[in-house]
Amino acid sequence: MGATKTEHFTDYQNHIATLSKALGHPARVAIIEYLMEVDTCICGDIVNELPLAQPTVSQHLKELKNARLIKGSIEGNAICYCIDEKSLTKLRDYFANISDSLEKKKSNCC
Amino acid sequence: MGATKTEHFTDYQNHIATLSKALGHPARVAIIEYLMEVDTCICGDIVNELPLAQPTVSQHLKELKNARLIKGSIEGNAICYCIDEKSLTKLRDYFANISDSLEKKKSNCC
DNA sequence: AAACTATATCGTAATATTGCAATATAAATT
DNA sequence: AATTTATATTGCAATATTACGATATAGTTT
Numbered sequence: 001m002g003a004t005k006t007e008h009f010t011d012y013q014n015h016i017a018t019l020s021k022a023l024g025h026p027a028r029v030a031i032i033e034y035l036m037e038v039d040t041c042i043c044g045d046i047v048n049e050l051p052l053a054q055p056t057v058s059q060h061l062k063e064l065k066n067a068r069l070i071k072g073s074i075e076g077n078a079i080c081y082c083i084d085e086k087s088l089t090k091l092r093d094y095f096a097n098i099s100d101s102l103e104k105k106k107s108n109c110c
Numbered sequence: 111m112g113a114t115k116t117e118h119f120t121d122y123q124n125h126i127a128t129l130s131k132a133l134g135h136p137a138r139v140a141i142i143e144y145l146m147e148v149d150t151c152i153c154g155d156i157v158n159e160l161p162l163a164q165p166t167v168s169q170h171l172k173e174l175k176n177a178r179l180i181k182g183s184i185e186g187n188a189i190c191y192c193i194d195e196k197s198l199t200k201l202r203d204y205f206a207n208i209s210d211s212l213e214k215k216k217s218n219c220c
Numbered sequence: 221a222a223a224c225t226a227t228a229t230c231g232t233a234a235t236a237t238t239g240c241a242a243t244a245t246a247a248a249t250t
Numbered sequence: 251a252a253t254t255t256a257t258a259t260t261g262c263a264a265t266a267t268t269a270c271g272a273t274a275t276a277g278t279t280t
Contacts, residue, residue: 002234004135004268008136013140014136017135020132020133020139023134024127024131024132025114025128025131026120026126026127027114028127029126034116052239054240055257056239058259061241061257068117077247077255078256078257079256085209086275088212091203091205092209096264097117098142098186102146105279113266114238114266115239134224139238154225154226157226161271162270163269165230165268165270165271167270168227171227171228173267183276184276187225187277188225
């Protein structure tokens with residue numbers, strides 16, 4: 001045991017979970033916010049920005065990249081990371097839908 | 111090592127990470143979707159709905175409750191769970207803000 | 221009160237995540 | 251070509267998560 005039973009859930013549920021999980025660590029939220037803040041495409045100074053060692057940051061970047069929340073392109077000997085709009089749009093749409101439905105319902109529950 | 115260094119990040123970053131992490135498992139996404147689907151406040155049949163044992167579901171519910179994504183109230187010997195709108199509104203706002211900013215920027219990065 | 225129902229908690233095994241030092245890789249500069 | 255710079259990978263220890271059987275708790279029904 002210990003492994004998530006992904007096969008029992010829908011692709012969409014797994015997808016939302018994957019995106020959410022990728023943002024389930026404050027360092028990764030901080031990375032996204034930093035990439036938002038700096039207008040130009042930023043390369044390696046995310047490491048300087050975060051209170052974590054370079055390998056740790058590299059690992060967090062990898063997870064964000066695997067979840068497709070960011071994308072990186074090679075720029076000389078550095079790598080240029082930036083936000084992948086699509087995934088963030090998906091999250092926006094998902095939570096917008098839920099909030100909309102909740103408002104319509106005005107459930108008097110609990 | 112192994113523990114997240116929450117103290118190095120802002121409260122807001124930690125909060126978004128906590129909410130995201132709570133949704134970082136397909137079972138918990140499924141629970142939220144199920145609670146959306148059933149109009150009335152549902153009690154224990156979440157267990158029947160999910161492909162997981164009762165203690166496992168109980169544990170997932172606890173995590174959603176800790177993150178304040180759901181709330182439960184005692185209803186006889188059963189417990190009535192339902193979505194906590196506030197937290198989902200926070201997530202909606204967070205991702206809406208990011209998506210809005212991204213659209214405005216139209217960054218030509220990567 | 222005994223039996224039943226609904227949910228939570230405990231204990232534990234399997235697995236995953238977090239963090240970093242050390243090291244590897246690869247492009248850029250000297 | 252040696253050095254520097256930027257990033258990734260490896261290996262590993264500490265910790266957290268996932269899942270569930272067994273058991274506890276607490277209200278309900280008989």
